[in-house]
Amino acid sequence: MQFASLSYMLFLALAVAVYFALPGSRSRTLWLLAASYFFYATLSGTWTLVLIIVTTIGYVAGRWLEALPQDETSLHMPRRTRAVLGTSIALVVAVLCVFKYAAFAGDVLNSGLALFGADGRIQLLKLALPIGISFWTFQTIAYLVDVARGKLPAERNVSRYALFIAFFPHVAAGPIARGGQLLPQLAERHTFSFEGMRSGLLLMLWGFFKKALVADRLAVFVAAVYKDPHAYADSGLVLAAASVAFAIQIYCDFSGYTDIARGAARLFGIDLLRNFNRPYASRSIKEFWRRWHMSLMGWLKDYVYIPLGGSRVSRVRRYANIIAVFALSGIWHGTGLTFLFWGLLNAFYQIAGELLTPLRERALAISHIARDGRLHRVLSTITTFVLVTIGWVFFRAETLADAFYIVPRMFVPTAAFLKHLGSFEIGLDQPEVILTAVCVLIVFAVDFVSAKIDLPTLVYRQPVVVRWAFYQVATLVVLIFGAYGPSLKSADFVYFKF
Amino acid sequence: MRPLIRDIRLRRVIACVLFCVMLAIEVAYVGAVLKPSRAGAVGGAPWESFFALRENSTDVLVFGSSHAFAGIDPAFVWRERGIPSFILGGPTQMQQVTEYYMRESLRTQHPKVIALEMVSVSYSARTFSPSFHAMNVGLMPWTTNKLAASWLATPADMRVNVLSDVWAYHGRWSDITKADFELGRKDDQAAYLKGFNPTMKSREVSSTPFVRPQSDYAVAESGLAYNLDALRSMARMCAENDVELLLFLTPTGPPEAYSYYLTRAAEEIEGEFDNVRVLDLSVPGAVPGLDYTTDFLDGGHLNWRGAEKASRVFADYLAATYALPDRRGDAAYRSWDADAALRDQYIEKRGGVPSGK
Numbered sequence: 001m002q003f004a005s006l007s008y009m010l011f012l013a014l015a016v017a018v019y020f021a022l023p024g025s026r027s028r029t030l031w032l033l034a035a036s037y038f039f040y041a042t043l044s045g046t047w048t049l050v051l052i053i054v055t056t057i058g059y060v061a062g063r064w065l066e067a068l069p070q071d072e073t074s075l076h077m078p079r080r081t082r083a084v085l086g087t088s089i090a091l092v093v094a095v096l097c098v099f100k101y102a103a104f105a106g107d108v109l110n111s112g113l114a115l116f117g118a119d120g121r122i123q124l125l126k127l128a129l130p131i132g133i134s135f136w137t138f139q140t141i142a143y144l145v146d147v148a149r150g151k152l153p154a155e156r157n158v159s160r161y162a163l164f165i166a167f168f169p170h171v172a173a174g175p176i177a178r179g180g181q182l183l184p185q186l187a188e189r190h191t192f193s194f195e196g197m198r199s200g201l202l203l204m205l206w207g208f209f210k211k212a213l214v215a216d217r218l219a220v221f222v223a224a225v226y227k228d229p230h231a232y233a234d235s236g237l238v239l240a241a242a243s244v245a246f247a248i249q250i251y252c253d254f255s256g257y258t259d260i261a262r263g264a265a266r267l268f269g270i271d272l273l274r275n276f277n278r279p280y281a282s283r284s285i286k287e288f289w290r291r292w293h294m295s296l297m298g299w300l301k302d303y304v305y306i307p308l309g310g311s312r313v314s315r316v317r318r319y320a321n322i323i324a325v326f327a328l329s330g331i332w333h334g335t336g337l338t339f340l341f342w343g344l345l346n347a348f349y350q351i352a353g354e355l356l357t358p359l360r361e362r363a364l365a366i367s368h369i370a371r372d373g374r375l376h377r378v379l380s381t382i383t384t385f386v387l388v389t390i391g392w393v394f395f396r397a398e399t400l401a402d403a404f405y406i407v408p409r410m411f412v413p414t415a416a417f418l419k420h421l422g423s424f425e426i427g428l429d430q431p432e433v434i435l436t437a438v439c440v441l442i443v444f445a446v447d448f449v450s451a452k453i454d455l456p457t458l459v460y461r462q463p464v465v466v467r468w469a470f471y472q473v474a475t476l477v478v479l480i481f482g483a484y485g486p487s488l489k490s491a492d493f494v495y496f497k498f
Numbered sequence: 499m500r501p502l503i504r505d506i507r508l509r510r511v512i513a514c515v516l517f518c519v520m521l522a523i524e525v526a527y528v529g530a531v532l533k534p535s536r537a538g539a540v541g542g543a544p545w546e547s548f549f550a551l552r553e554n555s556t557d558v559l560v561f562g563s564s565h566a567f568a569g570i571d572p573a574f575v576w577r578e579r580g581i582p583s584f585i586l587g588g589p590t591q592m593q594q595v596t597e598y599y600m601r602e603s604l605r606t607q608h609p610k611v612i613a614l615e616m617v618s619v620s621y622s623a624r625t626f627s628p629s630f631h632a633m634n635v636g637l638m639p640w641t642t643n644k645l646a647a648s649w650l651a652t653p654a655d656m657r658v659n660v661l662s663d664v665w666a667y668h669g670r671w672s673d674i675t676k677a678d679f680e681l682g683r684k685d686d687q688a689a690y691l692k693g694f695n696p697t698m699k700s701r702e703v704s705s706t707p708f709v710r711p712q713s714d715y716a717v718a719e720s721g722l723a724y725n726l727d728a729l730r731s732m733a734r735m736c737a738e739n740d741v742e743l744l745l746f747l748t749p750t751g752p753p754e755a756y757s758y759y760l761t762r763a764a765e766e767i768e769g770e771f772d773n774v775r776v777l778d779l780s781v782p783g784a785v786p787g788l789d790y791t792t793d794f795l796d797g798g799h800l801n802w803r804g805a806e807k808a809s810r811v812f813a814d815y816l817a818a819t820y821a822l823p824d825r826r827g828d829a830a831y832r833s834w835d836a837d838a839a840l841r842d843q844y845i846e847k848r849g850g851v852p853s854g855k
Contacts, residue, residue: 486628
């Protein structure tokens with residue numbers, strides 16, 4: 001069951017109606033858990049068992065960790081706690097590796113053997129990926145570490161813990177929830193709130209707009225170009241346009257998905273973590289990663305970067321930590337070498353950015369560009385966007401060779417751009433190109449304005465006629481102009497496969 | 499001014515209901531505008547024309563894929579043998595959907611023969627078209643059969659969604675013309691064609707003996723098992739309703755492209771049912787005078803000219819095998835003569851010269 005479907009909307013309406021009709025917190029938890037497992041089963045079928053296994057490991061290990069004696073006098077975890085924590089994390093990571101990385105490891109191994117002239121091929125498991133496994137694995141690890149550190153009491157209610165992992169708005173692609181933030185909300189008995197409903201539905205509508213009107217249409221163009229980048233050898237601008245389009249696609253896809261997820265959760269009175277904060281307005285790569293996929297980057301910071309020493313270590317060690325964090329981020333996103341390279345490239349950006357700071361400051365002084373001036377803001381935002389987009393090329397390309405083919409050619413302008421733009425080679429017809437361009441402008445305009453104005457509140461303040469007209473027109477725009485259903489095979493949300 | 503309803507919660511509930519009703523009406527209207535016009539021959543089953551037929555007035559109902567509605571001409575069958583027939587076919591229609599078409603049709607008609615065009619027995623996941631599937635289910639009247647088809651005969655990711663016209667047809671937004679807003683004129687305006695979709699273009703197709711690639715056999719085996727369940731169910735339905743079932747193929751280019759599937763399916767259910775017969779018109783020579791250079795629309799479908807030739811053989815077979823009565827001259831069937839004349843005009847208007855003119 002995809003988010004962008006009538007069946008999901010009916011499912012959601014039923015889930016909300018029954019949820020608020022049930023009297024007690026216990027029955028509501030059980031209902032939401034049943035709905036969540038049903039939803040997950042429609043996505044992953046029998047692999048729901050994997051979700052249940054990881055949930056069981058997390059629950060049992062959490063209770064065990066809490067039961068172990070704590071040493072209040074020491075800054076370090078007791079040995080037994082470390083052993084239980086390490087074993088339980090190893091177990092959930094092993095499940096992740098079996099499903100996500102075994103086949104990739106086999107490929108790498110075989111490539112290595114081939115280099116040495118070996119003929120034989122090692123067959124490793126090639127299993128279908130349970131949807132969202134990377135998300136709920138990380139969520140489980142965060143929970144266990146928090147319990148082991150004594151920051152969070154272990155959840156005793158097994159159904160509540162299972163719901164914490166499987167809650168259907170976030171089970172497929174996050175945001176990666178934290179126990180301390182979500183578990184107390186799941187324990188509350190929420191009263192029906194008209195305002196909560198309105199705000200949730202409006203957020204979902206905005207998510208659908210970004211997903212169906214922008215991301216899924218740009219996906220057609222991007223796929224057409226990235227499928228065979230060599231066909232655009234005479235037109236670097238097409239490669240550049242496709243890469244910029246992918247930068248916008250992945251933002252609208254993932255932030256659109258997150259808005260739908262957060263909006264759906266809000267209908268139950270539950271707030272999920274924010275995942276995006278106008279990332280393309282960032283003025284540095286460091287800032288970009290504070291604004292992009294915030295729940296993952298927060299996780300990496302709290303459970304990898306800081307335990308490795310964070311910034312309180314030598315410069316070389318800190319750079320090594322940054323490399324480790326981004327390498328992990330890369331392989332978390334996907335199993336190809338392209339993802340690893342994308343992660344390392346972002347680490348390189350950060351390190352180079354820091355090393356070149358004195359040089360940049362000097363350049364600013366010589367050119368008399370004020371650090372806080374508009375020109376510097378615009379230039380640094382554009383530079384950041386270009387660097388991020390180059391990174392996305394590695395993220396999207398089928399192979400590293402394709403990515404290295406695309407990147408240098410993106411910057412070679414040729415007139416052949418118009419030839420491709422006017423044809424069906426880009427996969428979209430003219431009205432779709434115009435519609436998509438308008439929608440992209442709307443997305444960025446909303447991002448720009450929302451830095452200063454709380455747009456939902458602005459809508460709520462309007463007279464009822466204006467408000468209703470807005471809601472209804474917006475809904476119809478998404479329904480009519482969205483790319484979904486059989487007319488255009490709706491691309492799976494890009495992040496579902498992670 | 500004091501509000502009419504003082505209780506704010508009640509006011510909000512009423513507002514929500516009103517909002518939802520308004521939105522539902524708007525969505526239904528938008529769906530109706532986006533739905534392609536059914537005026538003229540456009541392919542897909544003309545259910546509204548079917549239900550306009552007098553109850554139990556047809557002797558033959560034809561089901562199947564586009565090969566059925568492109569290859570059999572009920573007006574011609576009527577003119578040749580006086581057999582009242584109607585086609586309820588759909589493009590790339592899966593047998594599982596055809597089963598619900600059949601169930602639905604038997605609510606108002608009790609034919610002597612059901613002719614099931616069998617290209618669909620070769621269908622598999624590889625040939626599945628979401629757009630056509632949405633159209634085939636979406637065109638059905640709102641009954642339990644439509645709901646069943648939308649769930650039981652539909653891939654999981656399309657279930658329920660196929661019931662929404664907006665979901666199925668929103669991709670037409672850039673093709674909308676003024677005519678799309680004239681909702682009253684969008685229904686089938688060519689009831690006299692009785693489900694036939696005559697096409698005027700022609701293309702030469704291969705007449706060399708067709709050799710099926712080995713890979714196709716594997717696809718056939720995987721799809722056959724699934725499709726045979728539906729076929730058995732349809733054969734059982736026919737037996738229970740005392741209806742003869744004819745499994746047939748129209749001529750195809752290349753010839754015999756689908757004969758393997760027809761034979762396999764017939765072999766599979768042979769012995770289980772005694773009401774099943776087979777007619778393969780795709781075998782070279784089965785349709786006298788068929789011209790592979792002029793009688794086809796494309797590589798697989800007959801054009802109007804080829805349909806006339808195939809329908810003649812089809813009508814002769816029906817009359818000879820099932821001893822169907824010739825209804826010509828029966829006062830209750832006078833409109834069928836008028837419809838056949840309208841069908842001729844339709845062909846003539848598009849530059850064709852109907853047989854016998």
